[in-house]
Amino acid sequence: MFKKLALVYILIHAFYLFNAQNCNLRLEGIVRDEDNSESLAFSIVKLLSPEKILQCNQHGHFTIENLCAGNYKLLVQHLGCRDTVFEFVLKKSRQMVFKLPHSQNELQSIDIITKHEELKFTQSAQELDTKMMDKSRGLSLGDQLKQLNGVSTFNTGPSISKPMINGMQGYRILILNNGIRLEGQQWGSDHAPEIDPFIANKISLIRGASSVRYGSDAIGGIVLIDSGELPDTASVTGEFNLSGFSNGKGGAGSLQLQGYFDNVKNLSWRVQGSMKKTGNLKTPEYYLKNTGLEEFNFSYALEYHIRQVGFKVFYSQFNSRIGIFSNAHVGNLTDLQAAFNRNKPLDSLAGFSYSIDRPYQNIEHEMLKISSDIHTGQRSRVFLNYALQYNIREEYDKHRPKNDSIAALNLPEAEYRLNTNAAELIWEHDYIRGLRGKFGVQAQVQENRYFQRFFIPNYNAYTWGIFGIERWMLSHFEFEAGARYDYKHLQSFFYEGNQLLEPIRTFDYGSFNLGGIYKPHSGIRINLNISSGWRAPSVNELYSNGLHHGVGAIERGNKNLLTEKSLSAISTIQYSRKKIDVELSAYTYTFKNFIYYQPTGKPELTIRGAFPVFNYLQNNANISGGDATMLYNVTHWLQLKLTGMVVRGRNTDLKQDLLYMPADRLQFFVQFKPKDRKTVKDIYLEPNLLYVAKQTRVQPNVDYAEPPEAYLLFGLNAGSTFVWHKQVLIVNFAIVNAANTIYRDYLDRFRYYNDALGVNYTLRIRIPFTLYDKK
C-alpha cells in the first residue's frame, strides 16, 4: 500500500521482428492498480504526440493500432489514482500493463522491471520496500522482517533469530530464495535461516497459508527474497552498501554489479558479495563473551534470451560462523538454576573482543538454480526450473575433547549435511476469458547425513506435488482458487542400541486455497483467504533422541506422530481516506494434530546430572490473532503511525495455552519530513516507541523461568538522500534501545541467562551507481 515505486510491468512477446519502417504496430494495454493488480475499468488513456485519447473497457483493456516504432509517452488517468505518465519504447507490437499508484503516493521515477507480470496474492501480502530496507540493511533476515507488523522473531541469543509469522516459526514458515524453497536445517530453534539478506532487492511476506504454489507446509507464511530482474539494455550498474554498528563494533558491507553485454546480445549478468563482522555484543551493563559473528556471502546470476526462450543461472553461497554466548551453553538443571539465580552471567565481565571461540556454529549453504522459460504462445509460458542445494552445519561444543589426539583434529561435535535436488515444471497463462492461472508439478529429493554425535537421523526424503491455480478478475472483485496434492516418502536410518533401524513413513494429502479481493472503490480493499494446509512430521519430531546441545535439553521425538493439518481464514481490510490509512488483519487457524514440544516436568538423570526433557506431542489446537496499522498524516511534514499485534495459541484438547507465543506488542512512530532541498531529499526523522507486554498466557510451572516483565524501548531513525549531479547517496542513522533499557524478551531463549542488548547506534549508506549506460 505504501509502495513508493510505480511499477510498469511489460509483457514482451518476441514474435514480431523489429522493423523500423513498420507503422502498423499495435499496443495492447491493461491499466491496473499497482497494489493489487486489479484492473481499473474505464481509465482514460492519452497518447501524447501523436495525440490520441481513448477510454479503456470495463476490464481496463485498450488497444492502439497503426503506431510507428519509436519513443512514446502515455498519460493514464483513473478516478482515485494519480495521473501518471509512462514512457516506453515501441519496437514491435506488444502488450503492456500500466500500473497506477494511489493518489497519496508521491511521484517517483518509473521503473520498467519485469518481462511478465507475476500474479499478486489474494493473501495478506506485505513488502519491505526500499525505505524499510534502507533502515535495516546489515541486520539478519529475522530482524529486518520484524519491521512488518505481525512479524516477531524467535531468538537464541542476539545473533540467531528466526522469523515468526502469525505465531509460527521454523517448519511452518517457508523462505524462498529467488523462487526456490530454502532447504536448510530449520529443525532447531537455534538454527537461523541460511540466507544473506543483502541478496535481496525486495523482501516480501505473505501471511497465512499460501499453500498452493509453493507447498502445503507453509502454514504460517512465506518470505519471498527476490534479487530483482536483470537489466535488458546495454549498461553496467551497481550498488554499494555499508553499515556500521556501535554495539559489537561491527560492520556489514555489500557490493553488487550488474549489466547487459553490448557485444553478446541478450546476455545479462549480476555479481554480488557481502561481508559482515561483529564482535562481542553488549547488554546495558556488560559484554556477552563470545558473541561475535562472521559472514561471507556471494551470488551471481546470468540470463540469456533467444527468441522465445530464456535461460537463467543463479548461484548463491552463504557462509557464517556464529559465536554462542559461552555462559548459555548446555548445563544440567543445577547449573541452569544457578544461572537463573545470578544477576549477571559469570562471563559477563569479559571485555570486548572480535575472536570467536568455542562454542560456535559454522554454517555453509549453497544454491544453484538453473531455470528456463519458453513462450508457448502470446498468452502462455512454460517454466522449467532445477535447483541444487548443499547445506553444511557444524556445531562446536564449548570444550574440545580431553583426549589430546582427538582434540587436535578440532572436529565439530555435531555435523549435518543436507543435500537437496528439486525440479519443477510450470505452465502459466494470461487472460483467457478473464482468467489467469498456473499449473505445475514439482519433485524433490533430499538426503541428510550426520557425523559425530547423533541427534537427528540420516534420512532420504522423496517428495512430489502437483498444483493448479486460477484467478478470475472483474472490475471490483478478484477471485482465486487453487488446489494441490503432495506425496512424501521418508526413510530414516539410525541406531537404537546397536541395532540399525530403517523405518519408512509415507504421507500424502491434498490442500486448497480460496481467496478473494473486493474493492468497492479506491479507498477500501478487503482480502479474504481460506485455505487448508498440512505438514508431514519432520525427522526431528519423529526420531530425535538425545541432548540438543544448543538448547540444553533432552529432546525425544515420537515415531507415531501423524500428519499435521490446518484450516485457516485470514482477512485484511485496508481503508484510506484523505489523511488516514488503516489496515486491519485478523486470522484464525484450526489445527488437527498440531505438533509441539513440551517439557515433561520430569528431568532425566544422566552422567552429567539431571537434564530437562522435552517430548514431541500432538493435539488439536487453535492459533488466532490480529494486528492493526493506523497512519495519520497530520500535515505534509508530520505523520503518526500506530501498530499493534496480538496472538493467542490454545491447545484445544488439553484446554491450555500453547507455549512460546509472542507477547502483545504496540509500536508508535512519529515521522517528521522536512521539505526537500535541491541536494537533500527524502529527509526524515522518526522517533519510535515499542511496548511489549508480559506474556501471561503460559502454563504454570512448565518453563524453567517465569516469562520476563513487560518492557518499553525507545528508538530513532533518521535519514535522507543526498543528490549530487546524477549521483545519489542514501544515508540512514538509527538508534535501537536508545535509553539503554535493561530487559529480556520472552521469545529469546537466552533470556534465562542474560539481558537483551543495550543501545546500538547504526549508520548506513547506500550508493547506487552507473558505470556505463549506452543511452
Added chain:
Amino acid sequence: MKKTIKQLAFVALTSGLLAVSCKKDEKTNPPSPAPPPPANEEELITTFKLYLSDGNDTTVYMFKDPDGEGGIPAFYGPGTTTASTQSDSVIVLKPNTSYTATLLFLDESKTVTDTISHEIEEEADEHMVFFNQSNPSALPNASVTISGTNLGITYLDNDGSTPPLPLGLISQWQTGNVTGKAPLTIALKHQPGSKNGTYAPGDTDISVLFKVLIN
C-alpha cells in the same frame, strides 16, 4: 545461426565454470545412508566408578550412561547392563572409619575402553572434583563436610599449579560416630582458565547423585 551457437556456448561455459569454481570441498555424502555405528570419534564419559577402601575391603560404586546424555537411560552399578536399582546409589559407610576414595572416569563406548581419568590428571589445572557443590577449604588439607552426616572429605591430591589447587581424584573420607543418611553429589567440573577452587566457574563434565548411609 552460427553466432547464436557461439553465444550459447559462451553462456554454458561461463555458467559451468562459475558453478564449479566456488568451493572445492567434498560435497558428496557417503554413498550408504546408514550412519556410522554408535561408537564413533566423539569423546564421551560413559562411566563413573568410585572405589572406597578402608584398608581391608574395597567397595565399588558405579554410575553408567552407556551412550552419554539421552538415548539409553543411565543406571547405577554394580551390574553392567541392568536398569538402575536404588540400593546401588547408596554408599554404605561404617562409623568412625577412614576410607580412601579413588575416582575413575571411563569411556566404555569405544572398543577399547578409554580411561578419561588420565586426561583429567594431565589437565589437572582445568579440572576439579566437588562434593555437594561445596567449595573446599584451602590447601593443604582442603576439606569439606557433608551436612546431614558428619562425613569429612579431604582432598589428597592437587593440580600442581602455582599456587596449587585441589583436584579430588583421590580423597580421604572420615566418618564420625554419628549415624545418618544424606545426599552426596559428586561432580567433576571443567574450568579451563577459570579454575579458582570454587564450584561456580566452568562446565559440569560429570554430576552423579549418591546417598551416604552411615550405620
